Amino acid sequence: MYEFCAPTKIIFGDGCLSETAPRIKKMGATCALLVTGRSSTASSAGFKNLGKELDAEGIRWVHFAEVGADPETTIVDRGAEVYRANGCDAIIGFGGGSPIDCAKGIAASVAEGRPIRDFVGTGLAFSVPVPPLVAIPTTAGTGTEVTNAAVFTVVDENGHRSKKGTSSQFYFPRLAVVDPLLHASMPPSLTAATGMDALTHAIEAYVSRFHTPLSDMYCLEAIRLIGRSLRAACEKAPQRSISISDSTTAAPFARRDMAMAATLAGVALSQAGLGMVHGFAHPVGAMTGLAHGLANAILLPFVMNALIPDAGERLCDIGAALTDDNGEKRPSAEDTVRAIARLGRDIGIPDNLEAAGVSMTYFESILTDALSYRRRKASPRAFTDAELRALLERMYGGKVEA
Ligand SMILES: [Fe+2]
Known part of the structure; x- marks a missing residue:
């Protein structure tokens, strides 16, 4: 049902x-x-x-x-x-x-x-x-x-x-x-962070325990559009403020793709929920002021890496949509995690929380908050508290290879 x-x-x-x-x-x-x-x-x-x-x-x-x-x-x-x-x-x-x-x-x-x-x-x-x-x-x-x-x-x-x-x-x-x-005057750093928030929504909803065939459809199309256009939207985002009537600015297709992807991913998350990327990003943002999209962007590859044993097949689907190679070679779950990390690296996302300037003094508070995340049960892996602690340690000082 x-x-x-x-x-x-x-x-x-x-x-x-x-x-x-x-x-x-x-x-x-x-x-x-x-x-x-x-x-x-x-x-x-x-x-x-x-x-x-x-x-x-x-x-x-x-x-x-x-x-x-x-x-x-x-x-x-x-x-x-x-x-x-x-x-x-x-x-x-x-x-x-x-x-x-x-x-x-x-x-x-x-x-x-x-x-x-x-x-x-x-x-x-x-x-x-x-x-x-x-x-x-x-x-x-x-x-x-x-x-x-x-x-x-x-x-x-x-x-x-x-x-x-x-x-x-x-x-x-x-x-x-x-x-x-309306998105034309976003600076590249904001395009990057908000675009990765949308990607996180689509990916977390896709691997969610509460996903459905209907939510999947929205997720995969959002991921495909982001894979196709996020780099271009960041590279070519104009540095100056653009008149609202100006429809000839750089990378208009990339902007449209990203606008559509964000909306599609929003529909998907309302149906299927989110997961532990948001579970950690919320306390990181609330306590340190790190922008929501940037926090998600940093944490996403770490959580997906930890989900390989439980969501491997679905990660392969995500990789296929993200790299959109016309089905020539189905990526492995490991390939997918690397592709996510590579996308982040290409648009200037730091490797980990430490690189983003998040102090270790917040570690225990972030962990405590994440353990009680209301959507924790949507995660395809029922992470133990100890596993989430180890995951946060990696998020602080580790690196997911691109
Ligand atoms: Fe979000």
Whole structure:
């Protein structure tokens, strides 16, 4: 028995941002809370165009620009206050994963009439449908524009920071506007990190114990697109800011491939879950501030190497999709792990956590957090605690040969 649920309407293509305002109007919105990060996105041409188009449709909008990386639950609550104070009736998340996840949290919080913290890491489920929620990604990575998940940082009374993933059917945005032109001004390092996040989603969902033939299809196509285009997207990402109307920038096909891959991988992870790459990347990010995509990129080859005995055949499938050699030679599981490591090396991903500047002082805290990862059971190998400790040791100072 399989279940598959991907209810988000997706609009995809260069320039499709302009569809946003008319579609929101059709949803009956009169005032949208526009959730962004604090810096560059909010001053981008895309953002300005969106504002103008909302104005042209007669939709009031209120800009909530307080979202930093991995938003704390208190930021979500502040956004919910702004939403209520201004009489908003729709929410738009515009930016990377953090603003979109924050928008999801605000939507759920205002619908429930309770602080988001009540639902994060507590097991309490949302019970009420959310206001119209639109997601507009400006990076090609998280896929959160189509997922049932959102990640928030919880800070406890001792100042301990942990990232908590939450899932709910109410988190699926009603509309995802995936416009690859919005990704044109990403610097290569961001393209690399977010692209490897998408690859991690596709690979972890593919080897997940909860994968299905339907989720597999999304994973393999995402992996194929990433194998084909991530290097080019990084090499040719423009160094200057590009006008939103400029459709002749470098590597447009690579950008489109990566935008599509991130969305496909988001659909897949909502069905099949993730695994211990994310199990370690979450505490690494929460405690050290290392960007989520970069943490995944570093950890991915180590976890896949450890999964060879349990997920060998599926790793071979991944290798075939990633290297896309028309089936001439089916890669071995070991070949696949090397291909993943090689891709990371080619786009500037450090070999291990130490090389990325993560201090050993975090070792025990990272391990403790990873041991309680809520999706640990999706891993195709039931890692023992001792195996996860040994794995983290390798992640710190080891190297997977490319
Ligand atoms: Fe991720």
